[in-house]
Structure formats: C-alpha cells, structure tokens
Amino acid sequence: xxxxxxxRKEAKNLLLLSTLAGKIMLKNGAETYRVEDTIERxxxxxxxxxxxxxxxxxxxxxxxxxYDGEMMTYLIRVKNIKIDLNKxxxxxxxxREFVNSNMPTDxxxxxxxxxNKIKNYSPRLKILFGSMACAFFSLLFGGxxxxxxxxxxISLIVLITINKIDRFKMTFFVNNFIGATIASFLSVISTxxxxxxxxxxIIIGSIMSLVPGVAITNALRDTISxxxxxxxxxxxxxxxxxxxxxxxxxxxxxxxLRG
Amino acid sequence: xxxxxxxxxxFLSTIGFAILFSIPKKSICxxxxxxxxxxxxxxxxxxxxxxxxxxxxxxxxxVGILGELMARYYKKPATVYIIPGIVPLVPGAGMYxxxxxLVSKDFYTAIxxxxxxxxxxxxxxxxxxxxxxxxxxxxxMKHKN
Numbered sequence: 001x002x003x004x005x006x007x008r009k010e011a012k013n014l015l016l017l018s019t020l021a022g023k024i025m026l027k028n029g030a031e032t033y034r035v036e037d038t039i040e041r042x043x044x045x046x047x048x049x050x051x052x053x054x055x056x057x058x059x060x061x062x063x064x065x066x067y068d069g070e071m072m073t074y075l076i077r078v079k080n081i082k083i084d085l086n087k088x089x090x091x092x093x094x095x096r097e098f099v100n101s102n103m104p105t106d107x108x109x110x111x112x113x114x115x116n117k118i119k120n121y122s123p124r125l126k127i128l129f130g131s132m133a134c135a136f137f138s139l140l141f142g143g144x145x146x147x148x149x150x151x152x153x154i155s156l157i158v159l160i161t162i163n164k165i166d167r168f169k170m171t172f173f174v175n176n177f178i179g180a181t182i183a184s185f186l187s188v189i190s191t192x193x194x195x196x197x198x199x200x201x202i203i204i205g206s207i208m209s210l211v212p213g214v215a216i217t218n219a220l221r222d223t224i225s226x227x228x229x230x231x232x233x234x235x236x237x238x239x240x241x242x243x244x245x246x247x248x249x250x251x252x253x254x255x256x257l258r259g
Numbered sequence: 260x261x262x263x264x265x266x267x268x269x270f271l272s273t274i275g276f277a278i279l280f281s282i283p284k285k286s287i288c289x290x291x292x293x294x295x296x297x298x299x300x301x302x303x304x305x306x307x308x309x310x311x312x313x314x315x316x317x318x319x320x321x322v323g324i325l326g327e328l329m330a331r332y333y334k335k336p337a338t339v340y341i342i343p344g345i346v347p348l349v350p351g352a353g354m355y356x357x358x359x360x361l362v363s364k365d366f367y368t369a370i371x372x373x374x375x376x377x378x379x380x381x382x383x384x385x386x387x388x389x390x391x392x393x394x395x396x397x398x399x400m401k402h403k404n
Contacts, residue, residue: 084280085342125278129278132272132274133271133275133346134275141352207354208346208349212349213276213349214342217341220387220388221391246358249355250358257362
C-alpha cells in the first residue's frame with residue numbers, strides 16, 4: 001500500500017515538474033508547440049504513464065496525464081510575459097537531460113527553480129545594449145554622429161522608464177504608449193536645441209526597442225504549427241503594441257505640428 | 260565599402276537587440292551574423308529592386324533559414340537566432356511616416372505609407388512562414404527515412 005502511494009506521489013510530482021518547466025518557457029517567450037512538446041516529453045519519460053497531453057495558450061497551461069487508470073489534471077494561469085530567451089534554452093537542455101536520465105522528480109523541480117532565478121545579464125547591461133542597438137539602427141537609416149548620440153541617450157531614458165513603470169504592472173499597451181511618447185518628445189526637444197539633426201531618424205531609432213518583434217515571430221510560428229488560438233492572440237498583441245507606439249508618436253507629433 | 264559599413268552596423272545593432280532579449284551568451288555572435296546577413300540582403304535588394312516590401316521578404320527568408328540552420332547545428336531553439344535578426348526589419352520607419360502624414364492631414368501619403376508598412380509586415384510573415392515550413396518539412400522527411 002505504501003509503495004503504491006509513493007508511486008502515486010511521484011506521478012503527481014512529475015506533473016508539477018512538467019508544468020513548471022512549461023510555465024518558465026511560456027513566461028519567457030517560447031512558442032506554443034515547444035512548450036507542449038516539452039511537457040509531453042517530460043511526462044511520458046517516466047514509469048508507466050501511457051497518456052499525457054498538454055494544451056497551451058499564451059495565457060495558461062492545461063496538462064493531464066493518466067497514471068494507473070487515474071486521470072490527473074493540472075491547470076496554471078500565466079501572466080505578464082517577459083522575454084528571456086536564455087531561460088528557454090536552459091529549460092530545453094534540462095528537459096533533454098531529464099528525459100534521458102533517471103533524475104528524481106524532486107531534484108528536477110529544484111533544478112528548474114534554480115533556472116528560473118538565473119539572470120543572464122543584469123538589467124543595467126540589458127538597457128545599455130538595448131539602447132546601443134537603437135543607436136546603431138539610426139546610423140543604418142542614414143543618421144549622423146550627433147543623431148547616433150541623441151538616439152543612444154533617448155533610448156536609454158525610454159528603456160529605464162519602461163523598466164521603472166514595469167513595477168506598477170500596467171498593461172503592455174500603456175507601457176508602449178508611454179515609451180513612444182517619451183521617445184518622440186525627447187527627439188523633438190533634442191532637435192530643437194540643436195543637438196540632434198534629423199528628427200525622424202532619431203524617433204525611428206528610439207522606438208525600435210519597443211517594436212513587437214517577438215510577438216510577430218511567435219505569432220507566425222504558432223500559426224504554422226497549427227496553434228491557431230495562440231497565433232491569433234499573439235498576433236493581437238503585436239497589432240496592439242504597434243498601435244500603441246503609433247498613438248504615442250502621433251500624440252506628440254500632433255502637438256508639435258500645431259504649436 | 261558602404262556595404263561593409265552596413266554589415267558592421269547591422270551586426271552591432273543585432274547584438275544589442277540580442278542582449279536586450281537576453282539570449283544565451285555563446286549565441287550572441289552567431290545571432291549577430293544572422294541579423295547582419297539579413298540586413299545586407301534587405302539593403303542590396305532594396306537598392307536594386309527599389310522596393311522595401313520584396314527586400315524585407317527576402318531578408319526575412321534569409322534570417323529564417325539561417326536561424327533554423329544554426330538552431331539545428333548548435334541545438335538551440337530557433338527563436339534565439341530569429342528574433343534578434345527580425346527586429347531590425349520591423350517597419351518602425353513606416354509606422355512613423357504613416358503617423359506623421361496622418362497628423363499633418365496628408366491622407367494621400369498616409370494611405371501610401373500605411374499600405375507599404377502593412378505589406379512590409381506581411382512580407383516578414385511570409386518570409387518566416389516559408390523558412391519555417393521548409394525546415395519542418397525537411398525534418399519530417401528525415402524522420403520518415
């Protein structure tokens with residue numbers, strides 16, 4: 001009796017482990033099919049689990065598995081997605097290791113929790129390099145050296161502000177709107193005081209860190225894999241992020257052109 | 260010469276985006292190469308064909324295929340290489356010029372720029388769709404054998 005109880009607990013732990021792995025991947029911007037695949041692989045790798053299925057959308061994970069004629073189901077809700085591609089890679093490696101070894105589930109859960117804590121780069125470094133990307137982008141668009149400098153400083157300010165207001169847990173729409181507003185407002189000012197030379201290039205460069213590149217890529221990859229619900233919702237995210245940026249820029253330009 | 264400069268700038272820009280999205284440290288350089296080659300495709304084709312839409316389409320295909328190849332070779336998720344490479348192609352400039360025309364009530368230019376922006380976004384989609392489904396079907400073929 002004790003033995004079968006233990007085994008049952010092990011199956012439950014396996015379910016928890018697989019959903020935790022899926023949650024970390026989904027939270028950091030993995031495609032739907034990769035999350036589903038990882039969860040199913042982890043579940044099916046152990047003991048006598050014949051049936052395991054996962055249904056993943058960008059906002060939640062449902063997993064059920066059959067153990068000894070009993071169905072177990074687990075559901076978790078996923079909120080605020082942040083992009084950290086390194087964690088996706090780490091969980092991917094972990095799942096491969098877990099499936100091909102006899103790692104106990106407790107150890108696996110501990111390892112996953114550790115992965116969840118890893119910070120690949122410090123937030124400061126991310127902001128510095130993110131604004132570097134925008135600044136070089138303005139050069140690609142034919143900006144001068146002064147445009148490069150002002151784009152660098154403006155996107156630095158935009159990224160720092162977005163990082164700060166992230167704590168208030170506002171929606172991505174508000175974040176993008178505020179970011180685009182600040183970017184265009186500061187660009188107007190920097191050209192007014194004669195520091196930047198081409199206002200349009202500076203604005204285009206500084207909004208580049210806000211554009212929904214991840215949402216576009218994932219929306220399409222989901223749709224091709226047949227995950228139409230995820231594809232649609234991520235496509236919606238991309239469209240509304242773009243609209244928020246456009247509204248932010250338009251808001252400032254409207255005032256600038258009138259006044 | 261200008262191509263070399265563009266290559267270098269695009270490389271640096273993609274590396275910046277790669278770190279912003281926190282990709283694994285070992286993949287930074289490779290994703291920079293993917294992004295730089297994608298941008299160069301965009302640059303050369305946009306000069307020769309004088310069309311941003313088709314240039315974006317081919318650039319997205321290059322980024323997609325290179326990303327899938329790197330993913331296969333280095334055993335990493337393909338998005339690690341594709342996402343930083345795609346970001347420079349996203350039509351931020353088109354969005355800006357559409358908005359500028361809209362607020363200055365120049366609706367003719369707004370429609371012009373707006374459609375171009377929309378088609379550039381569609382071209383990115385098409386490019387990724389083609390490269391991804393190509394790699395999927397190759398994977399399936401190999402699975403069968």
